[in-house]
Amino acid sequence: MTEREATQADTIRLAIESEIFNGSLVPGTSLEEGRLATRFGVSRTPVREAITQLVQAGLISKSAHRRAVVSELDSGTLLDLFEALSELEGSAAFLSTTRMSQAEKKRLVTIHESAADNLRNQEDPNEYAKLGSAFHHGIVRGCHNKILIEATDWLSLRVLPYRRFQVMTPGRLEKNQADHDAIISAIVAGDAEVAREALQRHTLEQGDALMRFIALNKKKPVERLPRAINEEYSV
Amino acid sequence: MTEREATQADTIRLAIESEIFNGSLVPGTSLEEGRLATRFGVSRTPVREAITQLVQAGLISKSAHRRAVVSELDSGTLLDLFEALSELEGSAAFLSTTRMSQAEKKRLVTIHESAADNLRNQEDPNEYAKLGSAFHHGIVRGCHNKILIEATDWLSLRVLPYRRFQVMTPGRLEKNQADHDAIISAIVAGDAEVAREALQRHTLEQGDALMRFIALNKKKPVERLPRAINEEYSV
DNA sequence: GACCGGTAGAGTGTATACAATAGGTCAAAA
DNA sequence: TTTTGACCTATTGTATACACTCTACCGGTC
Structure with missing residues (x-):
């Protein structure tokens, strides 16, 4: 439905996704934009975009002005x-x-x-x-x-x-x-x-x-x- | 699941959403970040974020380096x-x-x-x-x-x-x-x-x-x- | 005349700088 | 000692500036 290519935001999204899947990022872990940005060697902009996408995918929860958190399912x-x-x-x-x-x-x-x-x-x-x-x-x-x-x-x-x-x-x-x-x-x-x-x-x-x-x-x-x-x- | 508050990006997302629903934005219409930004009186940043959200919601399609388009369902x-x-x-x-x-x-x-x-x-x-x-x-x-x-x-x-x-x-x-x-x-x-x-x-x-x-x-x-x-x- | 490659120009992707908010800390008062 | 409230810092939200990609137009060639 929605085709994309390899933009940095996508790369980072995939990286975070796989860290969630392989257990590096346990549900409940909070994600900080700045830290992720330096970790991936990019600016906060693509990181924010990746987070937005993951929020919509349901893997991350976030509310305004608060940190993003790896979704925790009760x-x-x-x-x-x-x-x-x-x-x-x-x-x-x-x-x-x-x-x-x-x-x-x-x-x-x-x-x-x-x-x-x-x-x-x-x-x-x-x-x-x-x-x-x-x-x-x-x-x-x-x-x-x-x-x-x-x-x-x-x-x-x-x-x-x-x-x-x-x-x-x-x-x-x-x-x-x-x-x-x-x-x-x-x-x-x-x-x-x-x-x-x-x-x-x-x-x-x-x-x-x-x-x-x-x-x-x-x-x-x-x-x-x-x-x-x-x-x-x-x- | 995902709680949000009234950030500009959300306001714009809702605005675009309702324009899609009420028919102002017919499926197939292409959305240009700059134009939308000036129309809503904000910078491109929140517009981009709104678009990202709508893409994940399925209302908009977009691929890298291409304009966003209101999803058209065959x-x-x-x-x-x-x-x-x-x-x-x-x-x-x-x-x-x-x-x-x-x-x-x-x-x-x-x-x-x-x-x-x-x-x-x-x-x-x-x-x-x-x-x-x-x-x-x-x-x-x-x-x-x-x-x-x-x-x-x-x-x-x-x-x-x-x-x-x-x-x-x-x-x-x-x-x-x-x-x-x-x-x-x-x-x-x-x-x-x-x-x-x-x-x-x-x-x-x-x-x-x-x-x-x-x-x-x-x-x-x-x-x-x-x-x-x-x-x-x-x- | 049709097709091809190059070259602006427009538009998206990213970086950085600035503004605004939340949450913590420290001090003062009960 | 505990509680409350103001500030202060860390972090998010937004703006702007820059870099890169695509596209459409143009001239040249077959």
Whole structure:
């Protein structure tokens, strides 16, 4: 929808984004324009522009004359986020079932089978995670509705800062794979309503799992804050 | 989610927004920072910030080193927009059915009945339109999911520039009212799935109607462009 | 006559300087 | 000792000046 090129503001936006995603910038960290400017070796102008963009993207919150802060999602909002995302992904699955080409479906099956292999042979869990998100991604793209894709991406983006909390509780990957299996079966079988329901519940459950894990780890927040501050100030 | 206060950039953003909505700035019009700056009596800086925000909101498109342009939705995208919106509103209706308080449902019924009165007595159609959007709005809020509300608002915003094309084809209002009637009935009866389906189809049909009307009027685009340019340059 | 490259001119991107605001600090009074 | 209020500093918001990019026009060439 909105095409851009490599202007400094964009570069900086991407840099901040990835720092948020990889955990250098923990939610709650406050961002200071001047400091960021010197850190990136530019003036405050492009930094401000990057911040404005990230605010609109929902990754940063800010009010007038106050510092920008990496958005912090309380558990209620996080729950809302997953609920909304599950509805959107469900809708996408519904549409994708009838709209994906044979090639697209085949690609999706391939991804799914790679994931199955990975799991069976106990390979790199990071790789499995990548395949998993490719699976979701593939279904969403399959709906061929630019706006629905955009909206889904938007919500997914806001979950990313919390994805790194994702951890293996015993049997979680197997459950995940089984869910995916049900979803792909429904899509291949052409049962749109089943596909919707399966993906919807799957995403919702993923959210629940993530939230439970975060809730547990919030008990010891001592280790989180100092590290974050440290990394923000490091040049 | 993101709180702001009255900074100049926000004022200008709102000004541009409303000009887009009321039709002063027709989709396709190009916005020049310098001109806008002098028009609003400020420097380019807040104007640029306003534009950045509107770009992220989807109302304006822009790529690096090029002028900002009021987003123009081709018919395909508009169709996507309505399809996505219908899914979101449908989801909201589903959730609202079980989550709205009695007070909320009552308020919704009141709005619906006011609309019925308005229609029966052939009162102001503008007022009817307002009640109609209040009805939709009320259902969406009723889902009590901040994110879903945000996402729905986001999409609705992008439809607004085209709403003014809305016109009365014979019997359209009656059909609209009948749809709303079915929706509110399902909600009051507590039948979430019926509510979802009813609102979803209703929004989709609204979109189709709008698109048909726009398609007809696109046949004579001569009158649109000069007027737009004219209005942009008027102080 | 059509096509191509170069060259102003307009307009965007960035830097810097200035203004205004918020939040903290310190002092004074209860 | 605590609280309150005024100032003072740090940081954001805005203006202006400059640099770079694009585009449209022009002359030349095929």
